[in-house]
Amino acid sequence: MSSSTTAIRRLKLLNRTLGIGSMKHRVTVIGSGNWGSAIAKIVAENAKGNPDVFHEEVKMFVSKHSGSRNLTSIINTIHENPKYLPGIALPPNLFATPSLPDAVSEASILIFNVPHQFVSNICRQINGSCLPYARAISCIKGVDVSPDGVSLFSDTIGRKLGIYCGALSGANIASEVAKEKFSETTIAYAPPEGPTEDFPKGLTPVPEELPTVDHALLKTLFHTSYFHVRVVSDVAGVSLGGALKNIVALAAGFVDGLEWGDNAKAAVMRVGLLEMRKFGKMFFGKSCKSATFTEESCGVADLITSCNGGRNHKCAMLSVRTGKSIETVEGEELNGQKLQGTITAREVNVYLKNKGLEHEFPLFTAVYRILNGETNVESLPQLIETD
Ligand SMILES: NC(=O)C1=CN([C@@H]2O[C@H](COP(=O)(O)OP(=O)(O)OC[C@H]3O[C@@H](n4cnc5c(N)ncnc54)[C@H](O)[C@@H]3O)[C@@H](O)[C@H]2O)C=CC1
Ligand SMILES: O=C(CO)COP(=O)(O)O
Secondary structure, three states: OOHHHHHHHHHHHHHHHHOOOOOOEEEEEEOOOHHHHHHHHHHHHHHHHOOOOEEEEEEEEOOOOOOOOOHHHHHHHHOOEOOOEOOOOOOOOEEEEOOHHHHHOOOOEEEEOOOHHHHHHHHHHHOOOOOOOOEEEEOOOOEEEEOOEEEEHHHHHHHHHOOEEEEEEOOOOHHHHHOOOOEEEEEEOOOOOOOOOOOOOOOOOOOOOOOOOOHHHHHHHHOOOOEEEEEEOOHHHHHHHHHHHHHHHHHHHHHHHOOOOHHHHHHHHHHHHHHHHHHHHHHHHHHOOHHHHHHOHHHHHHHHHHHHHOHHHHHHHHHHHHOOOHHHHHHHHOOOOOOOHHHHHHHHHHHHHHHOOHHHOHHHHHHHHHHOOOOOHHHHHHHOOOO
């Protein structure tokens, strides 16, 4: 490095330290549902608390499909999201906007937090509006499956927008986090250093005037005294844990619906955890670490919380108890919130069937067949029985 480059760097460092001419990150949350609003609350609080790194104003995109007229102006007036996160005060520095271009055009950090079935459409609407050097985090629990391929939503978002996207997932029932009850989460962030298949020219660098987006900065943005963040590099493990546990949570709900007791539920959770890990190993190879499923919040901890207090578990249980379809229960019970497990079970099954691998994942396959009316919940034990 030449002496003049070193001098400029020193000057920038000094300026940054003194707050002169330094740039700050602008943060936007894309999504305003149950988890979208809870995460927006946290990052808005942390943005305000770290004025040297972040602009105080955090934007939150509110879809016109939110099912509540004027939700944007209601949120901005009463600083609460009465549709998706009622009773929780949102910070006044969080600004809701119904416009995606307005939400993303100046943001250097984008946080994606919408039900996974809406991601492709949202990316299509964003394309071309976001900063080329923006960095993103996906809080989405789902996988992007087509008959011949399975992708992480972090990769899908990154590829569609031409920016790097990491992932956040953990044992995080939104209503508990929003009430500031203690929980942990896992963030995975590992941007490539050189050219890759998705980024043949490499990533557009974050301007030097902006604070580096690294593990420490992400912790500053998401960590609180009640929401403990661990940052790792296994994006596949973090994303798959959150997506696949939703299928297992449906199985746990079915079992609870039959009142088969805790041993039965523990059995489907054990088998489910093994299938989650096997899916990661089989389709994501070395980029997915076994330890992520057992050591991080995004793995076994999320499985436990979701199989007890999650929406997938609740709707599956009520479906068995009432004899109503799970889609009917979802419509009646969730006030517009969306299940991810039912869609994921079907998407994963299309992929496994196409590969001739349904038999390798008997629990995932059984859940799909129960949802599809091809078998009944009472058959679960024999469907997951091994030799
Ligand atoms: N709620 C929770 O406890 C947690 C949820 N997650 C994950 O976070 C992601 C987002 O979930 P939530 O915020 O809970 O969403 P939600 O289940 O509350 O769904 C409502 C959201 O969907 C949006 N929406 C509805 N119809 C739409 C459409 N046609 N186009 C675009 N958007 C539409 C609404 O605007 C709103 O943002 C999901 O992948 C979920 O699995 C992760 C951890 C906890
Ligand atoms: O992911 C969750 C908790 O970590 C919430 O799961 P549900 O979508 O089943 O409510």
